[in-house]
Amino acid sequence: MSAADKKPLIxxxxxxxxxxxxxxxxxxxxxxxxxELRTMMQAYSDKVGQQMSAFRFHCDGIRIKPNQTPNELDLEDGDEIDAFVDQIAGFSHRH
Structure with missing residues (x-):
């Protein structure tokens, strides 16, 4: 096995x-x-220049709460979390 084939040890x-x-x-x-995943969520939000409250984070279709941990969610190395922009519903009110 060459050095290029070895994965860094985590x-x-x-x-x-x-x-x-x-x-x-x-x-x-x-x-x-x-x-808690709050740390990662905040770091992601900072990196993309948005408030953390602007996002909803989901894993396997389930919304993630900031106080949850990877262990609680059974997350494994390499898992993916989806970040959705939280849409604020509204309507036009005519006078």
Missing amino acids: PPSHITIKIKSQDDICVYFRIKRDV
């Missing part, structure tokens, strides 16, 4: 997660399995 306490936006832009994070 401690078992860490996993790499991909956050994918609606326009297929991907950002990768290495996080601890027992740390």
Whole structure:
């Protein structure tokens, strides 16, 4: 096995997660399995220049809460989280 074939070692306490936006832009994070996902969500929001409240984060169709951890969600190394822009519904009110 050549050096190019070897994957970097990730401690078992860490996993790499991909956050994918609606326009297929991907950002990768290495996080601890027992740390709240709030940290990663905030880092993603900062990276794309938006407030964290502007996004809904989903994994396998289930909305993720900021206080959940990868362990609670059974996330594995390489899993993908979808970031959706939170649409605010409204209507036009005519006078």
